[in-house]
Amino acid sequence: MSSRRDRGAVSAQLVxxxxxxxxxxxxxxxxxxxWHAQHIAQLAASQGLADARAADGDESAGSDAAQAAIDNTAGRVLRQARVHTSRTESAASVRVDGQVLPLIPGLNLTVSGRAEGPVERFTTPEGAP
Known part of the structure; x- marks a missing residue:
């Protein structure tokens, strides 16, 4: 049997x-x-890289593709997303940075996704006519 002194102890512990x-x-x-926002940022960077590294692509095509991926998938999870694209003659890279939707006040998490690869070029074998 429980004693009268323990009466209400469970309620206090629950509170x-x-x-x-x-x-x-x-x-x-x-x-x-x-974690979800990180995957969205990585997806957007990969999509942007696909357009930026194409033989007829450029930086703006990569940025537009990454932004379109963010607009289509991020919803409110990835906020204030920024796309940084660079392309040289031999390589292209896309970085997506953003903030995660905060549920806990004061906890501001940031995520980023990065993709880089060689630029596609048409070449001919040596000695080919």
């Missing part, structure tokens, strides 16, 4: 533990959102 459990749940969801 103390509920906010802690809710915070842990929010932290888990926040990092799941960050």
């Amino acid at each position: 103390v533990l509920t906010p802690v459990l809710m915070l842990l749940l929010l932290v888990a969801v926040q990092f799941a959102l960050a």
